[in-house]
Amino acid sequence: MALSLARGPLPAFPAAVRTTGIAAQVRRAGGAQGTAAWHSLRALALCAAGVAKARRRSVRFCCGTVQAEQAEKLVPGLRLWPGFLSEAEGEQLAQFLDTKEPSWTKEQFGVPTLYRVKHFGILGSLRPRVVRLPDPEKGEVDMPAEGIMAEVAQRLGQPGLPWSKVLKGFQPNEANVNAYSQASSRLLLHWDDRGLYEEPVCSVTVQGDCVMTFRLGGRSNLKAPEAGDGTDEAPTVRVRVPPLSLLVLRGAARYEWQHGIPETEDFLSERRTAIIFRRVRGADQAKARQAEGLLSGAERPHLKAMVISTNWPDPEVSAAGRVTSGRLRVLRRLAGEERGPSHSHPRPGLGTLKGSCQRQMM
Ligand SMILES: O=C(O)CCC(=O)C(=O)O
Ligand SMILES: [Fe+2]
Structure with missing residues (x-):
């Protein structure tokens, strides 16, 4: 190190x-x-x-991989608890995710992902900006009320456990599952959208091992660093995220440092599966609207997301005009490399609000 x-x-x-x-x-x-x-x-x-x-x-930056305790000091708000799941629970969860609905996809927010994903619970999307309940007719699945997934989600907010003071009764309303393969997956550096999700981001590693990179600052989400653009000099902390662990991002770790698994070599096992538990904002209004809709027999209502999507420090300020088409291009290129030639060739250069997507995950 x-x-x-x-x-x-x-x-x-x-x-x-x-x-x-x-x-x-x-x-x-x-x-x-x-x-x-x-x-x-x-x-x-x-x-x-x-x-x-x-x-x-914190003016340190490092090239090697640091231990969890060191990462917690260098990146305020990052917390890592190994052994959050038992081995048996990890196996049970992996089997549940592999065999039960919903099915896996390789796309999120209309953007290709470089890993398989499945989603439980409230759906928040950025384009169009809506928050809505899962629709069983579309194969969408709510957060399980019982079974291993429910137990694990409930453990995050349970009192008297090592993370209880940090998570303060946290009750996720969505769970996003990322299944990575060492051969082809990457998770480009990004912030989870601060307009769409409440503060804590909890990643539970069901199986597999990786090194996660945290990088301070940056101008745009999911930007592949380019030589000479300054991002390669930004303070960077690399920490091993062990199997069965709980990783929590709050404060600076959530809003000031980007995180990702940007290189295939960062995956230390053939497969890695993580469940990312979060709370989508505006879910209560979405539920109320749906209840009204059900009573009146109206079409399933969608709630317009009431918050402006932004990762800037001031949540009231729109991120309109952010440069994003470059990122989309990188993504499509990477996804195309994996799947064969891509059919779309977005225009290089600056994106506009229309092309803006704040949390595209690769
Ligand atoms: O794989 C992980 O542990 C984190 C995934 C992540 O950061 C995300 O999906 O936003
Ligand atoms: Fe993330």
Whole structure:
């Protein structure tokens, strides 16, 4: 394990943040566009401030893999508990996931994933922005009320356990299962969308072993680092996530550090399966709307997501205009490599709000 003390340059932010002249111009422009642009600038400034603060707290970055205790110190808000599941529970869960509905897919939010996925519970989507209950007619499955999945979900919020003070009665309303294969899977660095999900993100490793990478800051979700773009100098912590463990991300680990398993070599076993438990925001309203709909016999209602999807530090600020088509291109290329030639060739360059998808997982 190689740990060095280093103070790298801040990741590059658009000149707009540093150039007060531009901010002033935007203000003067007025109108809806001017206001939106001003909010975007403010979000950028807040993001830069958040990164700077996190850097003051932890200026180390490392190349090797650190132990869990060290990772917890370097990445505030990261917690890892080995032995969250027993071996028998891991096997039981793996069998449940392999044999029971819903079926596996290789797509999420309309974007190809480089691993198999299945989903239980509330569905939150970013394009279109809706929060809705699972629809059995579409093969969608709710969070199981009994059995091994239910037991494990319930254990997260149970009092008197090592993680209870951290998770404070956490009750997930969705579980997303990622099944990775060492031969072809990757999980590009990303933040879980802060508008769609509440704070805690809990990953329970059902089987398999990996090294997860945490990288401070960054400008956009799921961006493959490019030579010279500064992201390779950002503080980086790599930690082994053992089988049967519980990984919790809150605070800076959730909002300031991206996480991922970006290289196939980071998978230390042929297969790895993890269940990611979260709470989708707006689920209660979705339930209420559905109850109303059922009473009146109306079509199954969808609740528009009430929150703006953003990973910037200020949750009130829209992430409109974020650069995302580049990421989509990387994804499609990677997925295409695995499945043969891709049919779509998105335009290179900047994305727009229409093309924006904040939490595409690869
Ligand atoms: O595989 C994991 O443990 C984490 C997956 C993840 O970060 C995600 O699906 O958002
Ligand atoms: Fe994630």
